[in-house]
Structures are given as C-alpha cells and as structure tokens.
Amino acid sequence: MLSGNLLWVLMGTMLLGIAAGITGTFSFLQKQSLVGDAAAHAALPGIALAFLITGQKELPILMIGAALTSALSVYCIQWIVTYSKLKADAAIGLVLAVFFGIGIVLLTIVNRSPLGNQSGLNDFIFGKAATMTKADLTWLFISAAIIIIVSLLLYKEWKLMIFDPVYAKGIGLPIEALKACLTALIVMTIVTGIQAVGVILMSALLIIPAASAKLWTRRLSTMLIFSGITGGIAGLAGTFISSLRTGLSTGPIIVLFAATIFFISYLFSPKAGQLSKYIRKVKFRKQEKLS
Amino acid sequence: MKRCLGILGLSFLLVACGDDNASTNEESKGNVVATTGQIADAVKVISGDHLAVTTLMGPGVDPHLYKATQSDLTKLDNAEVIFYNGLHLEGQMQDIFNQMAEEKTVQAVAENLDKNKLLEDEEDATLHDPHVWFDIDLWKEVVDVIGDTLVEEYPNHKEEFEANEATYLAKLDELKEYTAGRIVEIPSNQRILVTAHDAFNYFGESHGFDVRGLQGLSTDSEYGVKDVQNMVDFLVENNIKAIFVESSVSDKAMKAVIEGAKEKGHDIVIGGELFSDAMGAEGTEEGTYLGMYKHNVDTIVDSLK
C-alpha cells in the first residue's frame, strides 16, 4: 500500500541514492572515496556544534554545521598531505578519527543537557530514514536536482580534470575552482544523506554504486547513469524490504542491497565479471588445444 | 594538526568541567547518589536537609542510553549510598553498579519488587518493564525500600526519615485520587495513550488506559518504516485525537506519524510533552515526582477529553 510515510521514504532514499551514485562516481574516479568517508564522519561534530551553539534543532541549521565541519575535514586532509610527511591514507585515517571522536564527545555533552535527547542528534550516527517527512523530501529533491544539473554542466571539465590533471591545467581549466565545486557537491550529498543512513554508512552509498557501475562500462557517461540508477534502486529496494517487518532499520538494508548489486556485478558483469573472465579463459584454452 | 589537537583537548576540558558538584559537598552531610530524578526526589523528601543528594541523569536525559563519564564515576566513588532503578533501565551502567556494590551500599530500588506485580517485556519474557514509577502503588513500595535503606545507613535520623516517608506516602495517595478523578473526564473510548516509546505501560495498567509506544521498552530498540506505518494505521482506525512527545526522546518520529495520519485525512495534534524517563527542571514543580506526575495527567486529560 503505497501512501504517506512509506512513499516519502521510498522517494527520499531513491533521490539520495541517485545523488550519491553520481557524486560518488566522480569521487571514486579521483581515488578519493575514503576522503568521502572521512568527510561523512566529520559531519557529526558540526551537527553537535550547531545545536550547542544555537540551541536549535531545526534541520537547516544542523545541516549548515554538518557542511562546515565536513568541508573542513577535506581541507585538513589536503593540508596534512601537502605540509607534512604523512601520506593520504594516514591523513584520512587521522582526520576521520579526530573529527568523529570530537563529534562523539560533543554528543555526550548534548545528551546530558536538558534538551539534548529531544534534539534527536543521535539519529545522525546510524540514520533514521523511517521518519522522513514531506519537508525532508523537499530538501532531498532540491539537493538531487542541484547535483544532477551541476554534474551535467561540469561533466566534461571534471572528466578531464580527473583523467589528466596536468593537461587540464595546461589548457587553462580552473582546477582549484572545479575541485572546490566537486567537494561542495560531495559535502552536500553527505549532509542530506546522513539523515537517512547516518554518518557511518554514508560512505557506502558513495562508493558501492560507483564501484558496481565501473564493472559494466568503459564510458564515463554510462558509468554515471548506471551508478545513479544503482543508487536509486538500492534506495527503493532497501526501503521496501525494511518496510516488510517491524523493527527493521532502513539505512543498513539499503547498504546491504547495494552491496548485493555490487557482488552480482563482480561475478556476472559481461565485461569485467569473474564468470565471463572464467568463460573466456576456458574458451581460450580450448582454442589453444585445438591448434 | 596542532589545531585539531587543540580542539580535542578543549572538548575534553569542557566535558570534565561539565557538572562537577561532587567536590562541592559539605563535609558534614552524608553523600547519596541517585540515577533518575524520580529516585533522587524520593531520597530528598525522605532525608530532608540531612543528606547531600546528587542526581546523575538530569532533566531530559535518557537513562536507557546513558553512558557514565569519568566525572560520574567520581561522583559514584564519593557516594556512601547509591540508588538506581534496576530492571535494565540504566542499560549501559550495570557493570559499574556491580563494581560499586563491592564497596558500598548500592540499592536497585525496583529490582526486588514482587515480580508478579511487574509487567513483562513483550519481546523477552525474562525481562521486565522497568518504568515502575508510573504505577503509584508500586512506587510507594519503592519509596519504602528507599526509606528502609536510608534508615539503615543513617540510624540517628531514623525518626525524622520515617516521619517524612509517611507524609510522602500520604501525598502519593492523594496523587492517586487526583489522577483517578481527572481520568473520568475522558470518554472511555478515547482512553488511548500514544507516545514515543513504551514507557507508560504501568500508567495504562493502573489507570485503565490502552497504551502504545512507537519504540519498545528501551529507546535503543530499532524501529523502521513498518512500525511508523502500523502506528499511523492504529491512530486512524481508533480515531485518536492526540499523541504525545516525550521530554527525553526525539520528537521527529512522532511528527512523522502525525504527517502520515494527515495524509490519510486524519488530523492529529501533539497533545503535549510528557515526562517519561526523566522529570522537569530542578527547582520547578515538574522537577518533583508529584509535580511531574500531575503534569503528565493534566496534559493527557486536557488533550484527550
């Protein structure tokens, strides 16, 4: 029976899946998926700070806090890699741990304050898709629309920037601005997505659809479409499955469904799947034997 | 990097300095720590001015999820007597209580009540619903337990404590009558109480209400889309006028339920905020057990009648 709450959650998670699939593809190709993970975890202190400073639990205010610390974490990582001896993986791990740790400490403070528990900030750790309302949908719709439009506009620039940054600079593309724009979109995806799946699982939505799509195609445009569709389907199917029984949390099931799609792609994709590789091997050996 | 460490250090300082009134107790008074406000209230009433009573979980704090911090451990360490609810209300703290019990008097005030009088946990038959303070008769027994413990610890105040307890028990009887009197104002088919989590089963049992919570007995139980849908259907089918948010639980779920019901053409309002696991601000009427209970009753009746 498709109405009211179920419909809103279905639409919301579908839009989120599409948005995450698209921005996740660019982030994945930049080999910066783990930066997305750190940025997602880093949203937590921002949410807590926004609440502690303003005393408001309205979503837009929390989202601004989340966006600020999330973006800050990305720049912290870049800064550490540029100015210290640490490599990217150590920098990412460090920033993720520190920001998330601060977030948990701040949440403890929030939870001891009189209005803290009512603020529902704890729901941002694992997400609460079940309580999506029309207002949330509006935000998600706007975010998804912005992401799709900007991705269409900057598609070729981002493509070149990721593929051959030296050449891109050489023909005068404004690399820093383009990177900042992409970071902004990723942060926007994270900030809208964490309500549904939480900071911990958000990176899964950024990575899994993109990784699955890569197994099916050689063209960026197709990869983006596949990734968006995979994300959207994971959202729809995950929500639907979680609505069959009581006590099932939506976020984790969405991620599990996306992981299943990846697993199937890994095995059965005609171009890159394990099964087709095996079949090709067998065919090749047969041919060898014959000749 | 240094900046990040600085922020981290600062936050640790903030937490540590949070609410550290353990060190400001006067030397002469005995030191008692209670977990919930309800328990602390009973302790304060019985002991009058003679003891320094500290509440671990203040207004708006959720005991199901509460994790003790270093400063809490210090407070518990300095206490001579510790009171907690038991029956898994303070779900994350059991180990600490067990540890403390080796050195001092630690009383789980609801733990030793007659199990036949307790409500079971629907999902796990070995567990019981811990929200006993909403059944006034059961709470009177708890007050008794508290009184006995305090008298044992501080025998030189025995007479005064017992007198205070008797007065308090009488007030609890008055509260019971008041409640019964107000509830008849609600038509019997409207005596359905819907809240964020299953905190009010004892209230329902003792006053003849049907009670439904979105989440289970503990606020850390999972709920999903189906739970929300079921709740919406229940509200629409039973034509319920108002549902209630709780002071210590996020109200997002209740708001989603209301919107869902509206979508089906059924207008519901939030009847008000109830105190479920925690009480109101200290120093106010709602910061006492009697005031808190009365507030709940008034809020419920005024919205449903």
Next chain:
Amino acid sequence: MRALEALVVQNLSVAYDKKRVLENANLIVPKGHLAAIIGPNGAGKSTFLKAVLNQLPNKVGEVEILGKAFSPKSLVVGYVPQRNAVDWDFPTTAFDVVLMGRYGSRGLMKRPTKHDKQLAMQALTSVGMEDYADRSIGQLSGGQQQRVFLARALAQNAEVYFLDEPFAGVDAATEKTIIDILKNLKAQGKSIFVVHHDLQTVKEYFDYTILLNKTILAAGKTEEVFTAEKLQQTYGGNLFMMQAL
C-alpha cells in the same frame, strides 16, 4: 610590424623550497622551427616547460608566446605532457580523449559541437588511430596512447606546440609516425618545442636546439649548437655518447 617570435623568455627563474631549479633563463626562438630542448636529468626541462605554460605560480620573469603571455583563452597552444600523471583506469575512449583537446576553446560548461567532433576525428586519423576510436584508453599500448595524446594536441589547431618527452617508452614505428607529424607541422609554419632525451636523434629530427641545465646555455640552429664543446658544457663530464656524433 615586427615579426613575432615563437617564444621569448626573459630572466626566468623558478625556485622550490629555496632551491633554485631554474635561474635566469633567457631565450628567443623565431617561428617555424622544430626545436629540441635537451639537458641532463634534473636540469629543469619539465620545470621550464611548465613555467613557460604559466603553470607555476612561483615563477619570476617574463614569457611571451607569439608576442603574448600565455593564457589559454587568448592563444591556443598545443600541449602534450608526460604520460605518467594520467589515470589509465579512467573510463574513456581514444576518441573521447582527443575530443578533450577541444575543451579549452569551448569555454566552461558548453557542449562540444559537431565541428569539434569532426576536428577530433581528423586529428585521430592523422595519427593513424581512427580504427581505435572506440577503444578504452587503458587497452591501448604505450605507443598507441602517445599517438592519441598527440592527436589531442593536434585537435587544438594551435600555432605553437610543446611536447614533454613524447618518445619515452614508445616503439620505433610510433616514433616515426610522431616525428613525421611534427615535421609536417613545421612545414605548415607552426612552431614546435620538444623536451627530448635521446641525443642520437637530435640532428635527424630537429632543426633547432636549446641546451638547458638550470639555465639556457645555448640556443640556435642545430648544426651550430649541437657541438661537442657545447654539449660538454651542458652535460658536464657525463657524456659517453659523444662518439655517436
């Protein structure tokens, strides 16, 4: 009207971390030459190229290409950088890569036109890779990849080209194809600058030579500059290929 030089460099210096990589480079190269930039490893050849193309914000000095400071919008310069910064796993075809050469002229956010696509296909054909248009870039051999990157620069229809070690790791057939194309460009009056590593082929390929080792030691027609004495100056004592001359 004064004839414009292909490249004018005045007092160009670049420093990284207080180390001077390039110091006071001065150079004037007329149009229409196929010029080799040679020097030992670490001499600053790639840095020189990047500085000329305005990619290094910490450079000091003046650079003019065809009379103007380099700005991608005002002057189209064909650029073939070294291949090691490229992401070979990237999902893109050979044709797509060549089409990227048209992005600079389009301006941000505008889609490539039919004309762009025609130019891209022509460029791909001129390097002999038209049959591989739909192949994924990661599936091509080193030589094929280099030809695709050259096609990308050709698609820009520039007047001046800069190539950074285009023959590195490339098979003989590809090398021949590339040098033929470059000579063709020169015949059309274009100017080409190539950072080159193989001294054996300098005389055969290039009519102009620039000797670089932290500064410009010499620049001019190959037969005048490519001498044992000048090479000795440039390479120090490390030159054991003198006999090839």
